[in-house]
Amino acid sequence: MKFWIGMAVTVALAAGLALSRTNEYFFYAGFVVLQFVVLATAWNILGGYAGYVNFGTAAFFGIGAYTAVVLFKAAGAPLALQILAAAVISGLLGFGTGLLTLRLRGIFFSIATVAVIFIMETAMVNWRYVGGATGMQLLRPPVMEPFESYTRMLFVTMAILAVIAVSIARYIEVSWIGRGLRAIRDSEEAAECFGVPTLQLKLFACTVSGALMGAAGAAMPMYMSFIEPPSSFSLTYSVSALAMPMIGGTSHWLGPVIGAILLGSVQQIVTVTISNEINVLVVGVLLVVFVVAAPDGVLGLLKKLRWWLRSSR
Amino acid sequence: MVAPLLQVKGVSKHFGGFSALSEVSLEVAEGERFGLIGPNGSGKTTLINCVSGALRNEAGSIVFRGEEISRLAAYQRTRRGIARSFQIPRPFHSMSVLENLVVPLGYVVGLNDADAHAEALRILKTIGLADKAQTPSNRLSQVELRKLELARAMAARPRLLISDEAMAGLAGNEVDEVLKILFDLNATGITIIMIEHIMQAVMRFSQRVICLDAGRIICEGTPAGIVKNPDVQRAYLGA
Amino acid sequence: MSFELLLEAIVFGVLLGCFYAAVSIGLSVAFGLLDVPHVAHPAIMVLGSYCTYVLGRYGWDPIVAGIALMPLFFLLGVAIYRFYYESFEKRGSDAGVRGLAFFFGLAFIIEVGLILVFGVDQRMVEAAYIGRSLALGEFRIPWRMVVAFGVALALTAGLTIYLSRTFTGRAIKAVAQDEPALRLMGANPVRIKQWAFGIATGVTALAGAMLIVVGPVEPSLDRVYIGRTFAVVVLAGLGSMTGTLAAGLILGISESIVLMQFGASWAPAVAFGLLLVALGIRPQGLFGR
């Protein structure tokens, strides 16, 4: 119950902010951070719970973005429909990739997902309808009431998506599915022997995770009013989606949220403060420091701190 | 005559050019205590991997309770009543002892969360791990891990339990403890296949024993008969 | 497509394929044999290219520089493996996921380090065999590709012999197949893996030298090679050296033919499509155990 109140408050807060006189920059930066919350949460469903590392976040994100563009260009579909369709297509992509490679050891799945990025990017580069290699500028439709600007609307949309993603991740985590996924991560062979339909669960996780990544990607073309292959399929998305849960903690739904807010905000801040090579370094250094020194992320550190406080009393 | 619980008919398995099992056939009756012995690399673990579904056999068939199961996935076989323990314990190390049992209770038996927890606690009590229910499973001692392996197998409510070297590396009194658990299980009607290196334990426990060597059955009989068999002696002594 | 063009496509494909094999062979040891998810392999290779570039400014021939760098990179590899082992493999659980993240971070740090020192501009080296070609009538082959071809063959042959004929080599192969057995033999698997990872990294120095011989490099070039090198290693079948050469050739030739027939735009899709199909149909790779 507490969780649902929290989620409702989050959405209400986002909407309230969007309708208030808050500085526009907040929504641009906030959109990006929330987008990473969705991506990190989605990644964690397969990567954190089941231990299967998906490097292909960029592929699912990019395909989501392009699905939205196709629908927008062909039918002028509204944003909600674009997001829904993107989720379906990216989910199918997740299902297909999973079907092909989830039978194999985890690392093969990881490599296959890298291959998916390149294949999808190449396909989009060669597809004239969506602009091909030159990319395409998109004219945003007029903003809907009651929002003052399109970006405010996108911000609220992304906040809702984040809440949906976190709710799904939490549902999976506390349900039988989550227990099965954890069993897979701990010992896939034992899981299978104790009744866990491992392939089905992994496929399910991969599909849901892909769908959420696609949904996150769907809002990007409207945010940029522009689409082109290299930035849509940028490796940055793959790395961030992996780094954020690692930094936050992978075993709890809160981990990727913390990681995304932390790393996402840091990235936003260094972009407008340091403004040179160092801002690229931040992700790398944080990632290495956390996986080496704090294997359970921020959540693990908090747990240790609490334990330490209790025992020192 | 009652149909046997498990029939293995002409099962073979190769790894590359190496023949791990060649045309192995055996039958296990309902309620039996069955021993499987053989030197290292003789194919014991490969055989039970084929039965439990971790591996697919190439030729032959595996029939459980009248049903051909050799094309079924491992989890489907578990749901039909085959459970196993692992030679090297493979607990779900991120979970508590109790939760380890909740996995099969949910996925195999189909209990809801509350019932599964109650049932898991009951099983832990019978096996003597109740006080460790909330302990993370990666903090257990060797004998506790062995017990957890068995408890988790029990939670799958099997008709056939395959115990893969459940006593390896245990001290004498610990071996007795585990043996007693297995005897008690058998008394409730569960058929048990025991794979064991500790001869004394197999001999005490089994009603019937099969000895494998180089992927073939070299003899079958009562424990007393097996020990005297010259082929078995040769296989073990490497003469 | 005329026969002559097809022949040309195959010749260029073979040269390109050997180049792919040479840049992948270190990974074939690190990932294929040792199971280390070494996504920083291409970054280390680019580091090798830059070291070669620095030595080149003092008049060193790039290939000589690459060979001279091998012992240094061997030590670097030993250090990296030691760190990886202490931080991840030893702790056991989740070594895969965390190790991957670690190597990703490492790759980033190397990349940015190179940018800070050398800037984002391309760097290249000079040598007698760069910028000239071997003329066979109408037909010309750039010498640098021929050099890459030679280095690839030498590396493959050297590693194959090393792994099958020497005691340590066989121990490395054993560690890949059956670690407990090796422990029983009285060998320390960690020491052997450390040694093997050192060799993999040393070989990568030479691959880096070749990378800068074949074309100019810039710090973020490693990203391009993450996919390609892993594709070659997986396609080869993990840990097979001759397989790595063969997989590189398949990739090179298919890219070259696709370029002639359908256009270069589709080349990356073909390479990675091949990888996906291989994973789907024959996950142990073309030459896997």
Add this chain to the structure above:
Amino acid sequence: MRFVSFILGLAFSAVALAQSAPVKIGIGIAQTGTLGGGGKAALLALQMWVEDVNAKGGLLGRKVELLAYDDQSNPATTPGIYTKLLDVDKVDLLIAPYGTVPTAPIMPLVKQRGLLLMGNFSFQVNHTVKHDMWFNNAPWGDATSWTEGFLRIGQNIGAQTIAFIAADQEFAQNLANGAKEIAKKSGLKTVYEQNYPPATVDFSAMIRAIRAAKPDMVFVCSYPNDSVAIVRAVNEIGVGPTVKLFGGGMVGLQFTPVMESLGSSLNGIVNYHSYVPGMKYPGIEDFLQRYAKKAAEAKVDPLGFYLPPFNYAIGQILEQAVAATKSLDQKLLARHLHSHEFNTIVGPISWGPDGERARPAVPMIQFRNVADKNVEQFRQIGKQVILHPPQFKSGDPVVPYEKARGGN
């Protein structure tokens, strides 16, 4: 008396300078990523202008402050950066990022808010949005303005067939598509076309295929990293005796590190540029001299022919427009920019209704007598001979390419 008033005036303006808030000018410009090299040089030129204008007393008597953020060559970062500039930093004037791709995402933003945006070497980025307060500094307009020079030179010397190689990237494709259309209209026959993906390792096979197709000219639209590899492969394989002209749209051959490392293998290539020595603009030489000193300190492109003068020109244009209108009002400034011509260190600049240059002039130059390992040689007239447009022409093309290259 006049002296006194001068002193007073100086004192007043100094007081005014100290008292009033600075005029803030904002830009997001790549310092890292693929566009980072160019972006660094461009930013240095802008900073030079800021120093110059502040030395002269600033804009409207207020000090000028330049706020620059790194867009990492990534279009996903620019919407955030520009809203930060506008809404948090409250900048008064905006300059667009270097390049088309990072600029595209901010076009709707500036249009919606009715802001003046000074373009920075992008290509047809206003085509869809049609913002009437956009002013590009680049010396080109549409694809025709860019490619016709190359094609006309070719046709003048009797070329009838053409081959195309283009990178699968935004700008190269735009350019190649435009060039193909014009080639078709002018009756040139296309005998070979190839698009290549980013990170192509080796171009030998492509060059070989071109050689086999025997075109009269080869139009190359490439990105910096590929340009070097292409030039190299051409030198090794040769494009054959039929090719009269080679080059056209190779990005990178304007950057000093690339020019320096390619050295003599540049000879014979005909390629676009924005400025080369020999183009007589008032003030450019002085600028380049000062730039060279600063560039050496900052370790950026030492010659700075390509982007820096045009970035300095952005500053000059803003300076003149603000001085003339005595205002920072965006609409007023835009109206003024549309209706006037501005004298800059890269010549007089005025714009058409679409905000692109009214009289685009993309110089097509041919590299001649370039030696290896020498940066300073490029400052001489004659190393980059201007073949087009007529007003800057400094020589006739040397053909065929193989001969101009000094090869066989």
